[in-house]
Amino acid sequence: MKRKMSVFCLVFLMAVAIIGPDLTWAEDPKEIKIGATIALSGRFKGIVGTFKTLGNEWAGLINERGGIYVKEYGKKLPIKFEIYDDASKPENARKYYEKMATDPSISFFMGPFSSFISNAATTVAGKHKIPMQMVCANDAVLFEKPNYWRVGVLVPAEDEWERLVPIYKKKGGVKTFATITMDTLHNKGAIKGFEEDLKKNGFEVVYSVVAPPPTKNFAPMIIKLRKAKPDVVCIEALSPAFTIGFLKQMREAGYKPKEIIVGHVTKHVIDALGPYAENITGLAYYYDGDTQDHKDFLEILRRSGFTWGEYMESGIRFWAYTRIKQAIEKAGTLDRKKIMDTLWNMKTKIMGLDSFVTPEGYGALGAWPCQVQGGKFVSIWPLDKAVKLHNYR
Incomplete structure (x- = not known):
C-alpha cells in the first residue's frame, strides 16, 4: 500500500511539473490585463503619444467603480494596461505583441495606431488566438484575409x-x-x-x-x-x-x-x-452629447490634461475601451475564445449610437x-x- 501511494505521489508531482503553468488558469485572476503598443516615439507620436495616459486614466475611472464585472468569478476585477512603445514601426509592434502573447495573464490585445502597424500586430493575434480590438485601423488591406481574432471599431477608410x-x-x-x-x-x-x-x-x-x-x-x-x-x-x-x-x-x-x-x-x-x-x-x-459615455470621456480627458480637439483620435480610443469592457461583461468570462465570439456578435450602444461589427470586421464608428x-x-x-x-x- 505504501509503495502504491509513493508511486501515485511521484506520478502526481511529475504531472504538476509538466502542466504546472496551466494550473494558473484554475486560480481566480486578480486583474484583467490588456496588452498594447502605442507610438510613444517616432512619426506618430504627435498624434497618439498621449494615449498611454488616456488609457491609464480610463482604467483608473473604471477601477474607482470597482472594475469590470466577470460573471464566471462572481465579482468585479480591476483593469490594467501593459503598454510598449512601438516607435511608430510595424516590426517593433510585432515584436512586442509576440512578447505579450507569452504572458497567460493577458486576456486581451488592443491594437496600435495606423493600419500598416496594425497589419503586423493582427497577425500575432491570429497566430496565438488572442482577442484584438483594433483602434485606429480601417484600411481595406486589413480585412482582405480572414482573421477571426481581430475586429475594428471604425467604418472603412473610404x-x-x-x-x-x-x-x-x-x-x-x-x-x-x-x-x-x-x-x-x-x-x-x-x-x-x-x-x-x-x-x-x-x-x-x-x-x-x-x-x-x-x-x-x-x-x-x-x-x-x-x-x-x-x-x-x-x-x-x-x-x-x-x-x-x-x-x-x-x-x-x-x-x-x-x-x-x-x-x-x-x-x-x-x-x-x-x-x-x-x-x-x-x-x-x-x-457634443449628454450620455454617461460622453461624461466619462470628457472626465478621462480632463484627467489626462487635454481636450478631444487636441487629439482627435482620443474618441476612437474611448470607443475601443468601451467595447472591450462591454465584451468582457457580456461574455462573463476571460476565456479568449468566448470573448472573441462576443466581440463579433454583440450589438451595443456607445454615446447613444449603435456599435457593432460587420461581417468583414469593420466597426460602426465614423467621424463627425x-x-x-x-x-x-x-x-x-x-x-x-x-x-x-x-x-x-
Whole structure:
C-alpha cells in the first residue's frame, strides 16, 4: 500500500511539473490585463503619444467603480494596461505583441495606431488566438484575409469623410473641390471615398494630387490650385508636418480658398498656423452629447490634461475601451475564445449610437465634422447644427 501511494505521489508531482503553468488558469485572476503598443516615439507620436495616459486614466475611472464585472468569478476585477512603445514601426509592434502573447495573464490585445502597424500586430493575434480590438485601423488591406481574432471599431477608410458632403449640399455656396493627399493607403482610401461622394452629389473635383510623405516643396501644387480655382481645398495626411507645411506655404503664397478641410486636424495645426487656422473644417471622433459615455470621456480627458480637439483620435480610443469592457461583461468570462465570439456578435450602444461589427470586421464608428472657431475646436454636428454653426473662411 505504501509503495502504491509513493508511486501515485511521484506520478502526481511529475504531472504538476509538466502542466504546472496551466494550473494558473484554475486560480481566480486578480486583474484583467490588456496588452498594447502605442507610438510613444517616432512619426506618430504627435498624434497618439498621449494615449498611454488616456488609457491609464480610463482604467483608473473604471477601477474607482470597482472594475469590470466577470460573471464566471462572481465579482468585479480591476483593469490594467501593459503598454510598449512601438516607435511608430510595424516590426517593433510585432515584436512586442509576440512578447505579450507569452504572458497567460493577458486576456486581451488592443491594437496600435495606423493600419500598416496594425497589419503586423493582427497577425500575432491570429497566430496565438488572442482577442484584438483594433483602434485606429480601417484600411481595406486589413480585412482582405480572414482573421477571426481581430475586429475594428471604425467604418472603412473610404467612409471617413461621408458626413461632410451633406453639409455643403444643404448649406450651398461651394461647387468645386481640390484634394491634396499624402501617399499612404489610409489617406488614399479616405480621399477616394470622399471624391466619389462629391461626384454622386453633383460637386466637381477640379484638381487632385497624391504626394509622397517627405514632400516639403508644395509650390508646384499651389500654382496648379490657382489655375484650377477650387472653392474648397482638402488635405488628407496622417502626418501633421505634411499638413502644416502645405498650409504654411499656401498662406505665404497668399492663396485663400473659400474653405479648407483637414482630415487629420490637430492642435499642432492651430498652434503652427495661428490666425490662419480660423474656420478650418476638420473631422473628429466626438460630437457634443449628454450620455454617461460622453461624461466619462470628457472626465478621462480632463484627467489626462487635454481636450478631444487636441487629439482627435482620443474618441476612437474611448470607443475601443468601451467595447472591450462591454465584451468582457457580456461574455462573463476571460476565456479568449468566448470573448472573441462576443466581440463579433454583440450589438451595443456607445454615446447613444449603435456599435457593432460587420461581417468583414469593420466597426460602426465614423467621424463627425468640427471646425476651428475662436482658436479652438467646436463640434458642428448633427447636420442642422452644422449648417448653422459652420463658417466659410
